[in-house]
Amino acid sequence: MELIRVNNLDYMYPINDGEKALKNVSLSIREGKLYAVIGKNGTGKTTLCNVLRGFIPHFHKGSLEGEVVVEGKDIRHWTMSELAKNIGFIFQNPFTQISGVKDTVFGEIAYGLENLGVEVPEIKKRVKQVIQLLNIEELADKNPYELSGGQKQRVAFAAVIVMDPDILVIDEPTSQLDPKGTRDIFDMIKWMKEQGKTIILVEHKLELIAEHADYLFVMNDGRIITEGNVEDVLSNPALIDYEAGLPQYARLGIELNKRSSDFGQIPIHRSQAEAEIKKWLGIHVNQGGSGS
Numbered sequence: 001m002e003l004i005r006v007n008n009l010d011y012m013y014p015i016n017d018g019e020k021a022l023k024n025v026s027l028s029i030r031e032g033k034l035y036a037v038i039g040k041n042g043t044g045k046t047t048l049c050n051v052l053r054g055f056i057p058h059f060h061k062g063s064l065e066g067e068v069v070v071e072g073k074d075i076r077h078w079t080m081s082e083l084a085k086n087i088g089f090i091f092q093n094p095f096t097q098i099s100g101v102k103d104t105v106f107g108e109i110a111y112g113l114e115n116l117g118v119e120v121p122e123i124k125k126r127v128k129q130v131i132q133l134l135n136i137e138e139l140a141d142k143n144p145y146e147l148s149g150g151q152k153q154r155v156a157f158a159a160v161i162v163m164d165p166d167i168l169v170i171d172e173p174t175s176q177l178d179p180k181g182t183r184d185i186f187d188m189i190k191w192m193k194e195q196g197k198t199i200i201l202v203e204h205k206l207e208l209i210a211e212h213a214d215y216l217f218v219m220n221d222g223r224i225i226t227e228g229n230v231e232d233v234l235s236n237p238a239l240i241d242y243e244a245g246l247p248q249y250a251r252l253g254i255e256l257n258k259r260s261s262d263f264g265q266i267p268i269h270r271s272q273a274e275a276e277i278k279k280w281l282g283i284h285v286n287q288g289g290s291g292s
């Protein structure tokens, strides 16, 4: 089922340098899939996220042309609080996600449900469940401001997951995190996908996109310049010189393919690369062994 449809969208911020931040963007988001968005800095990824969650046009005014339809209804006809029930948003910087009005992690996670007027026993039940699920029991009584970047990001995820939205828009969640923090976040993203959530993720780490995403949009200068299944886009040699690049395994495969036309499929993750190289070595070592 299609959840979001964008048709021929152009957007210019109210204070601008004469350039549109989004130019003729069209896309379709279907239920239960993980969509990744990549592209250079300043190319419109965050702006696109802000359109998908209704921040544009509800908070950022500016000029919006074209159509954004969420669950069958034009974005202009949704209210922000209605949208917030359906679309969860996780910011690039977890520091800006913390509300600043709660002095415990438990309260922070409960805050969104309180705003919706959910009954207190129900709030407590749901917050406890999410805390258990994300394995952050030891953080529950801490002040959100005392947490590390990785811990804050986990709490930001918890505060969104507790609202149980159908769609999650996640903007560069791992940009401030070390490899362990990054893995933890991707475990959470994987879990949300398994729950049937629809996820739109801006992320630069191509190896993680190759592993987790279904479909990829490549943006440049306010436009979607390429899109398709992750396997197809990330093995496309045309993207090798583009700044957003290709995963290292695809680069290796493309290089080997140039040197030896019998190198098989271009791999996008490690297990595929290992399998393809084994196959390729098999052919060549056997040839060598038979003296041919």
Ligand SMILES: Nc1ncnc2c1ncn2[C@@H]1O[C@H](COP(=O)(O)OP(=O)(O)OP(=O)(O)O)[C@@H](O)[C@H]1O
Binding pocket: 013, 014, 015, 016, 021, 039, 040, 041, 042, 043, 044, 045, 046, 047, 048
């Ligand atoms: N609030 C704003 N007001 C005016 N212009 C803005 C605003 N936010 C972004 N822009 C401009 O819109 C363009 C797209 O920015 P955007 O933040 O969407 O890019 P991005 O791809 O998310 O970049 P990054 O990877 O650095 O986060 C840029 O030229 C940027 O300067």
